[in-house]
Amino acid sequence: MTPKAGDASARTPLRFGYGTNGLADLRVDDALTLLADLGYDGVGLTLDHMHLDPLAPDLAARTRKVAHRLDALGLGVTVETGARYVLDPRRKHGPSLLDPDPDDRARRADLLLRAVRVAADLGAHAVHCFSGITPPGTDEDTAWKRLAESLAPVLDAAATAGVPLAVEPEPGHLLAGLADFHRLRRALGDPENLGLTLDIGHCQCLEPAAPADCVRAAAPWLRHVQIEDMRRGVHEHLPFGDGDIDFPPVLEALAATGYQGLTVVELPRHSHAGPHFAEHSLPFLRRAAAASPLSNRSGEPSATR
Known part of the structure; x- marks a missing residue:
């Protein structure tokens, strides 16, 4: 049963992770060891190509090795698919599920x-994905049709595997906001294993x-959460404290939903100092999770803003 909002005794403890796309200069084993040593719950x-390359030979064997390491370190995991150039060395995030060429759409699928x-x-709690940007010259109805058709076999496979597919609304993409997620959900017939990745910064x-209200609205479909700081109207992932988000109410709302997956720090443009930001992000989140939203109404500056 999902806890009721406001029932502090029923809050689900939040589990924090860090994204390997913010640790791109580390070998995957070094990244996992670092996160475990810092006290993260998952990744x-x-x-x-640098972290469990999905296109290189012997994927199953390499996956087993990572699974054993995750188990040894006690780390949970979400599988994310936002690598910039894993399919095409010239097109960022290309090809997408919306490309005019059906063979290109099939490569993404x-x-x-x-x-x-x-x-x-790996025993992951979800697989993350996104729609992609609508190609030039493609009308909206065609783009939505391509997205639904491309995701259908993926959803079938996810249902068979027992792993939710968590679609992320991404600024600038066809599926950019929560309303767009619901449009896709309806187009696909509301499949049970179609869930949502909610990026707090995107909210x-x-x-x-407000981000806390977005969390509450998304709760029934929430399967994965990404978190970072951000400013209104500017899609730039920022370290905590560099943006405008008031985090205690957001984390309070998230705990109240009963969400049991990972809340993963998403700083892909900060890999140059990834270990530094990983070290400093977890204490920030723990302080924010422990702070009462009421404490930010006293007129004193918040330490978690």
Whole structure:
């Protein structure tokens, strides 16, 4: 049963992770060891050439090795698929599920199918994905049709594997906000294993509601959470304290939903100092999670803003 909002005794303890796309200069084993040593509960594992390459030979054997390491370190995992150039060295995040060329769409869908298999073998709590940007000259109805058709076999595979597929609304993409997620959900017939990745910074960036309200609205479909600081109207992932988000109410709302997956720090442009930001992000989040939202109404500056 999901705890009722306001019932502090029923709060689900939050589990924090860090994304390997913010540790791109580290070997995957070094990244996992670092996160375990720092006290993280898990990792958002982006399938990329430096971290469990989904296209290189012997994927199943390499996945088993990572699974054993995760188990030894006591880390949970979400499989993320936002690698910039894993499919095409010239097109960032290309090809997408919206490309005019059906073979290109199939390449992206195949990556997601591989991710589902990896997630099942790792015991991951979700597979993350996104729609992509609408190609020039493509009308909206066509783009939505391509997205639904491309995701259908991935959803079937995810259902068979018992791993939720968690679609992320991404600023600038076809599926950019929470309303777009619900449009996709309806188009696909509301499949049980279609869930939502909620990026807290994206809520601050473009959603009309406050981030804490977005969490409450998304709760029934929430399967994965990404978190970072951000400013209104500017899609730039920032270290905690550099943006405008008031985090205690957000984490209070998240705990109240009963969400049991990972809340993963998403700082992909800070890999140059990834260990530093990993070290400093977890204490910030723990302080914010422990702080009462009421404490920020006293007129004193918040230490978690």
